[in-house]
Amino acid sequence: MLDTEQQESRSGLARLRTALWLVLGVATLVGLAVIYDRGHPAGNPADDYAHAFGGPFTLTAPDGATVTEKTLASKPYAIFFGFTRCPDVCPTSLARMARLRKQLGPDGMKFNIVFVSVDPGHDKPADLGNYVALFGTPILGLTGTDAQLDQIKKGYGVYSAKVPQPGGDYTIDHTAAIYLMTARGEFSGTIDHQESDATALAKLKRLIA
Amino acid sequence: MMRLPPKALVPALALSAMASAALAHGYRTGNLTIQHPWSRETAPGQAVGGGFMTITNKGASEDRLVSGTSPVAAEVQLHTMTMDGVVMRMRQVEGGIAVPARGALELKPGSYHIMLMGLKRQLRQGDRFPVTLRFQRAGNVTVQFAVQPVTSTGPMESGHAGH
């Protein structure tokens, strides 16, 4: 565990992610217009940004179907990571995405909402389907094996770790950001749990434009 | 640290039973008032739920919420939650949570909460379920949690749907 973290912390990608987290809060609005100028050769900052988070994954939907990044490629999507026992951030984020979608009116269905459980020990695909159904809008609940989850967590730079509880059970620490991805699976930005609905709505409008 | 002899709890419990009828979804035991206990609805088969409330202490001594029990759960735990940058961390609280003298303890989203572990039934919008809270000084008090939509971020000010 520690070894993996240390290895990753030495990699260039990890450094890039750290740097991105630092600037995202201030620079996203200003930066995207510049950065999103397409047509630069690979390896430039624009390309690095679009590929800083994301990449291939294989997970399981509540009905048992296999879902990959290619399955999602028809629409932009907002994807985030959590678990159904999550006390607050997960239900609040899901409720917020449902609310923002409603505010977008007919455009609200131009993006998918994807919730990935990083707690396969407690959340089976069918459980996850029941959980996301509480929010009153189509939300795709995905989970997978530990190895499958490691792949997508690595791709999205998501931290999650089991924390043992006194009674022998465990809880999960996890990254709570919402990642906005284009229909091509490229990273477009994040929505932070502290941002206003107005800011988040502007980001979603740009995502589906 | 003065501790009440166990017998002193008996009138407090009797009082709380009367008080709970008199207050609008509030409960009293000794110096403590417990207001608007609420919980989020759960999905079928969901094994865990959370609960929130505000506990006010008008006494001159600190009290402490030490534990709880409920017929709807195998175990009631006291938890806290913090954001460490973008990382959410939840922890079981050991040794109880202080209710400050002439102050209040708020259990709310993003902070302290009770965690119902091993739910024995689904919590549905509009339901209520009892939790017996144990305080170091004020003793035991049974309160009813109102089950609200999963999208709730605080107690519904009016209605407590279904009642």
Ligand SMILES: [Cu+2]
């Ligand atoms: Cu908890």
